[in-house]
Amino acid sequence: MNKENKNNLGESVIQRIKKDNINPYSYLYLNIRTVLFWVPTFIIIMIGAFAFAGLLFGFVHAPWEHRLDIHPSIFIFLIRVIPAIWLVGLSVFLLSIIRALRTTKAGYKYSILKILLFSVVAIITIGTFIFVLDSRVKHNKIIRYPAERRYNRILPPHPMIDIRIQNERNLP
Amino acid sequence: MAVSVDKMSDEELVSFCIDDIQFLPVIIHRYESKLFSYISRKSNATKEDIEDILQEVFIKVYKNLRDFDKNLKFSSWIYRITHNEMINWYRKTKNHNTLSLDDNEHIYSTLFSEIDLYRDAIDEEMKININKTLKELPDKYKEIVELRFFEDKSYEEIADILCIPIGTVSVRINRVKDKLRNILNKNKIYE
Numbered sequence: 005m006n007k008e009n010k011n012n013l014g015e016s017v018i019q020r021i022k023k024d025n026i027n028p029y030s031y032l033y034l035n036i037r038t039v040l041f042w043v044p045t046f047i048i049i050m051i052g053a054f055a056f057a058g059l060l061f062g063f064v065h066a067p068w069e070h071r072l073d074i075h076p077s078i079f080i081f082l083i084r085v086i087p088a089i090w091l092v093g094l095s096v097f098l099l100s101i102i103r104a105l106r107t108t109k110a111g112y113k114y115s116i117l118k119i120l121l122f123s124v125v126a127i128i129t130i131g132t133f134i135f136v137l138d139s140r141v142k143h144n145k146i147i148r149y150p151a152e153r154r155y156n157r158i159l160p161p162h163p164m165i166d167i168r169i170q171n172e173r174n175l176p
Numbered sequence: 177m178a179v180s181v182d183k184m185s186d187e188e189l190v191s192f193c194i195d196d197i198q199f200l201p202v203i204i205h206r207y208e209s210k211l212f213s214y215i216s217r218k219s220n221a222t223k224e225d226i227e228d229i230l231q232e233v234f235i236k237v238y239k240n241l242r243d244f245d246k247n248l249k250f251s252s253w254i255y256r257i258t259h260n261e262m263i264n265w266y267r268k269t270k271n272h273n274t275l276s277l278d279d280n281e282h283i284y285s286t287l288f289s290e291i292d293l294y295r296d297a298i299d300e301e302m303k304i305n306i307n308k309t310l311k312e313l314p315d316k317y318k319e320i321v322e323l324r325f326f327e328d329k330s331y332e333e334i335a336d337i338l339c340i341p342i343g344t345v346s347v348r349i350n351r352v353k354d355k356l357r358n359i360l361n362k363n364k365i366y367e
Contacts, residue, residue, distance in 0.1 A: 013208055013227065014201030017234045021197065028194055028241040109245070112339035 044104040049126050052097035055090045056131025057138060062086040098123055186250035194241045204234050207251075211258050217322060218262055220274050229265055233258050252336040255327070259319070259337055275310050275318040286325050291353050291360075309359045313352065320348045
């Protein structure tokens with residue numbers, strides 16, 4: 005190598021590298037670091053998917069037969085029946101994904117719209133999968149219990165409805 | 177070693193440098209003065225401070241050689257590391273980006289051609305106005321001005337250096353141009 009290319013800064017950097025025994029990071033370390041950057045995104049998408057599964061559960065299992073007892077407007081009925089906390093949670097998770105994805109290696113290249121689109125598709129797909137799995141394998145109380153508690157709270161006191169809910173609860 | 181290092185691309189040097197540290201001074205030599213002016217324009221750091229920052233930059237370059245993304249230009253990558261190191265320095269010293277133009281006619285001509293204004297002479301008052309406008313810009317615009325107008329970087333390179341989407345780069349550049357046009361308009365320079 006041409007010695008003329010060496011300069012003071014170059015030499016001081018080399019000296020420090022040798023003195024502190026600095027080495028380039030290994031591929032293993034760099035790969036682990038890359039995976040770790042994706043972990044927050046993955047966790048947020050999974051929590052968002054559970055929130056979506058909860059919303060889906062709330063929507064599908066809403067007491068449609070008592071709709072008029074709860075509220076004549078379908079919009080207000082849905083607001084009262086579907087757990088709002090999951091809806092708010094979902095929005096928070098979507099915003100968090102933008103932040104988390106931006107920290108990944110190539111995350112900055114994508115616009116907020118693209119990231120949101122990717123997140124929504126991922127959350128809906130995984131959420132639907134969780135919901136289907138949940139209803140086929142066994143009734144998971146993480147999704148079911150809060151929705152049921154909510155129905156019990158908002159349904160007007162009616163002996164027939166109480167009996168019906170009681171019967172539905174006793175179903176396997 | 178009979179290798180003509182001058183003809184090697186930066187990317188080739190990176191791959192050689194992983195196995196042989198003796199190639200690092202060549203990379204340093206290629207970027208030292210460019211990065212020195214970049215840092216000095218961005219800050220009021222002393223010569224010693226800038227040398228310290230540069231040392232940290234090149235050590236980080238060496239540590240992360242295997243992490244260099246071959247889809248990026250090496251210059252974008254090293255500018256990104258420098259940009260991040262500058263942010264660390266601002267935090268440590270509680271300083272901020274102080275964009276300063278030296279009295280270089282070329283810089284003013286570049287600025288003017290970017291806003292489609294061609295002038296033979298640039299008077300002192302105009303320089304003062306432009307300097308004032310640039311200094312008053314928020315940091316996120318100053319970074320763009322530095323990279324686009326003074327370092328001659330493309331939109332894509334700026335996006336890679338600042339880690340922002342290319343659309344954001346273009347929006348910010350247009351806003352800066354509008355601000356400059358407004359200033360020149362006020363002074364009846366731009367028509």
